[in-house]
Amino acid sequence: MAQRDSQLASKLSYFVGVFLALFALFAFLAWRTLDQVRVKGPLYEEIILGNVLIADVLPPPQFIIEPFLLTLQLVEETDAAEITRLVDKGNELRIDYENRQEFWKRTLARDTMGDLMTVTSYRAAMEFFRLRDDDFIPAIRANERDRARRVLDQMQQRYDAHRYAIDEVWKLAEQRNLANESKADGLVQSQISTLGILALGIILVVVIMAWFARRAAATLSQRVQLVSDVADRVAQGDLTTEVPSTDDRDETGRLLFAIGAMTLSLRGLVTRVKQASVELMSTATEFAATSRQQESTVQGFGASTNEIAAAVKQIAATSQELLATMEGLNAVSGQTADLAEQGQSGLSSLDSTMDRLAQAANAMSARLGAIREEAAEITGVVTTISKVADQTNLLSINAAIEAEKAGEQGLGFLVLAREIRRLADQTAVATLDIEQMVKQMQTAVSAGVMEIDRFAEEVRSGVGTVDRVGGQFGQIISQVKTLSERFDTVNHGMRSQSQGARQIGEAMGQLLDGARQTSVSLREFNAATESLRDAVSVLKQEIAKFNLGH
Amino acid sequence: MLALAFRAGTADLAIAARHIVEVLPRMPLRAPSLAPAAVIGLLPFRGTLTPVVDLCLLVAGRPAATQLGTRIIIVSIGTGAGARLIGLQAEDVSELIDCSVTTRGLHMPEHAWLGDHLAEQPGLPQLVEPAELLPEALIALFTRQPAP
Numbered sequence: 001m002a003q004r005d006s007q008l009a010s011k012l013s014y015f016v017g018v019f020l021a022l023f024a025l026f027a028f029l030a031w032r033t034l035d036q037v038r039v040k041g042p043l044y045e046e047i048i049l050g051n052v053l054i055a056d057v058l059p060p061p062q063f064i065i066e067p068f069l070l071t072l073q074l075v076e077e078t079d080a081a082e083i084t085r086l087v088d089k090g091n092e093l094r095i096d097y098e099n100r101q102e103f104w105k106r107t108l109a110r111d112t113m114g115d116l117m118t119v120t121s122y123r124a125a126m127e128f129f130r131l132r133d134d135d136f137i138p139a140i141r142a143n144e145r146d147r148a149r150r151v152l153d154q155m156q157q158r159y160d161a162h163r164y165a166i167d168e169v170w171k172l173a174e175q176r177n178l179a180n181e182s183k184a185d186g187l188v189q190s191q192i193s194t195l196g197i198l199a200l201g202i203i204l205v206v207v208i209m210a211w212f213a214r215r216a217a218a219t220l221s222q223r224v225q226l227v228s229d230v231a232d233r234v235a236q237g238d239l240t241t242e243v244p245s246t247d248d249r250d251e252t253g254r255l256l257f258a259i260g261a262m263t264l265s266l267r268g269l270v271t272r273v274k275q276a277s278v279e280l281m282s283t284a285t286e287f288a289a290t291s292r293q294q295e296s297t298v299q300g301f302g303a304s305t306n307e308i309a310a311a312v313k314q315i316a317a318t319s320q321e322l323l324a325t326m327e328g329l330n331a332v333s334g335q336t337a338d339l340a341e342q343g344q345s346g347l348s349s350l351d352s353t354m355d356r357l358a359q360a361a362n363a364m365s366a367r368l369g370a371i372r373e374e375a376a377e378i379t380g381v382v383t384t385i386s387k388v389a390d391q392t393n394l395l396s397i398n399a400a401i402e403a404e405k406a407g408e409q410g411l412g413f414l415v416l417a418r419e420i421r422r423l424a425d426q427t428a429v430a431t432l433d434i435e436q437m438v439k440q441m442q443t444a445v446s447a448g449v450m451e452i453d454r455f456a457e458e459v460r461s462g463v464g465t466v467d468r469v470g471g472q473f474g475q476i477i478s479q480v481k482t483l484s485e486r487f488d489t490v491n492h493g494m495r496s497q498s499q500g501a502r503q504i505g506e507a508m509g510q511l512l513d514g515a516r517q518t519s520v521s522l523r524e525f526n527a528a529t530e531s532l533r534d535a536v537s538v539l540k541q542e543i544a545k546f547n548l549g550h
Numbered sequence: 551m552l553a554l555a556f557r558a559g560t561a562d563l564a565i566a567a568r569h570i571v572e573v574l575p576r577m578p579l580r581a582p583s584l585a586p587a588a589v590i591g592l593l594p595f596r597g598t599l600t601p602v603v604d605l606c607l608l609v610a611g612r613p614a615a616t617q618l619g620t621r622i623i624i625v626s627i628g629t630g631a632g633a634r635l636i637g638l639q640a641e642d643v644s645e646l647i648d649c650s651v652t653t654r655g656l657h658m659p660e661h662a663w664l665g666d667h668l669a670e671q672p673g674l675p676q677l678v679e680p681a682e683l684l685p686e687a688l689i690a691l692f693t694r695q696p697a698p
Binding site: 386390394398404418421 | 554568570573574575621644
């Protein structure tokens with residue numbers, strides 16, 4: 001991995017190096033071009049040289065030295081043809097001068113040099129040309145040489161003025177050019193130094209960029225290394241690796257997150273598979289156990305079937321015996337019907353006796369009611385006697401008190417009062433006894449009435465019971481009569497039961513065969529379960545290679 | 551010497567015959583408004599309204615039983631012009647007994663009105679004085695004379 005990392009970094013460095021080299025080449029070329037084309041540079045010098053050469057070779061159109069020279073020539077010329085040629089030449093030069101003057105008027109600014117060029121020198125030149133055309137050339141044509149020479153003197157003055165102005169212009173132009181040259185030179189020099197600073201800046205930026213890129217590459221390769229480590233461990237079956245979570249939402253961050261999620265889901269999957277395999281194993285074991293149990297059950301079933309067959313034979317024999325018993329029972333039921341009829345006739349006589357008993361009970365109840373009323377009357381009389389005795393007692397007490405107060409005279413009366421009180425007390429006691437007896441009698445009468453009522457009720461219910469018993473006897477008789485028919489039905493059922501038992505015996509034989517076949521199938525099923533367990537064991541071993549960390 | 555035996559609640563008591571004016575049968579009475587609870591009614595007797603006190607209520611806190619033996623004993627308290635008649639309702643008022651032989655029983659300062667026992671009589675009834683039997687508040691209530 002480290003090798004790959006260095007490869008990435010060295011590639012990056014290589015690209016940066018190439019870029020720097022190319023940039024240096026570009027800067028050098030730019031510097032050289034600038035150096036060559038700058039003012040006072042080689043090319044500039046050549047161009048200037050060309051211009052200077054033209055200026056040196058050609059007669060200056062703005063300097064009227066040539067027309068002046070022509071006038072000097074004309075003064076001495078005598079040949080008419082030559083004069084005409086020189087005059088024409090002079091005219092051409094004037095036109096040239098005016099054309100150029102127009103140009104300079106347009107081009108030059110209205111400063112000192114412009115004024116000198118277009119006003120001072122121009123005015124002198126125009127004076128010169130006017131003197132030449134108006135005075136000099138007619139004098140020459142008239143061949144008046146002296147007048148011509150005088151005019152020439154005037155023209156000489158104009159020329160000098162012009163010449164002076166032009167010299168000034170030249171000086172000014174020279175100064176201006178020098179100033180411009182030095183300005184241009186300075187500009188280029190400053191541009192070159194700016195270029196150098198710019199180049200240094202660019203190199204610095206590139207170096208910083210390279211450093212950042214290297215760092216980014218290092219982070220990237222670190223993340224990739226982490227991810228590849230996790231992937232290696234997952235490949236080796238270690239699913240416990242925790243992928244460090246990162247907040248970065250860039251590609252590597254997402255890759256880390258995805259690898260983490262993948263590991264988690266893989267862990268969950270393998271865990272589930274592991275659990276499933278364990279469950280599968282236990283299920284297979286249960287299968288084996290169940291099938292073995294079923295095998296033994298089937299064997300037991302075979303034995304049970306044999307027993308059932310024997311039992312069915314016994315049932316058949318028993319039902320035969322039952323058939324004989326039923327016939328005896330039929331005879332007994334006939335006798336029962338006779339007895340029930342006798343009982344019914346006896347019951348009807350009991351019924352009438354019961355009715356009479358009920359009437360007697362009612363009469364008794366009425367008599368007891370009368371006795372109760374009598375007792376109530378006795379109680380009233382006893383109450384009256386009690387009140388009288390009480391009054392007597394009170395009287396005797398008051399009499400005794402009065403006698404006591406009377407002292408000796410009342411002694412006899414006191415004895416009498418005591419006797420009266422004793423009699424009254426005895427009367428009270430007697431009435432108390434009577435009252436007690438009457439109460440007991442009333443209680444007894446009440447109890448008797450209740451008993452009689454209960455007896456009457458019982459008699460009434462007895463009458464109902466007798467009626468019900470009579471009805472039940474009737475039912476018994478009719479049921480006993482229907483019993484004979486039922487017995488026939490039972491006999492028939494018994495016979496068919498015997499046959500059924502035999503058929504059950506045969507079915508049991510078939511069931512035994514089935515059980516034997518089932519036993520064979522179960523053995524095969526057992527073998528299949530064993531192979532399932534083997535397969536599950538292999539699966540478990542495979543899953544065990546995964547480390548789930550618990 | 552004779553005394554009238556009676557019962558008030560659980561106490562067997564007797565009053566000397568000389569204090570007794572008359573014995574009357576139990577009769578329905580109407581209690582005077584706002585009177586103490588023991589005063590069960592005013593009885594017209596010989597031209598005056600005689601207040602009647604239930605001794606059972608006074609001694610045992612329950613009214614006397616409605617029986618024939620329950621009677622009203624009219625007694626006189628005070629002497630001369632201050633004498634007043636008072637009715638005492640008690641149970642088992644039916645016997646005059648000899649009270650000539652008396653014996654001291656327990657001395658209870660809070661129940662000083664209980665007098666000597668009549669040792670020869672069944673139940674050992676205790677002699678009581680009508681003037682001491684009633685609480686002082688009731689005595690004051692009955693003997694106070696209206697302002698002239």
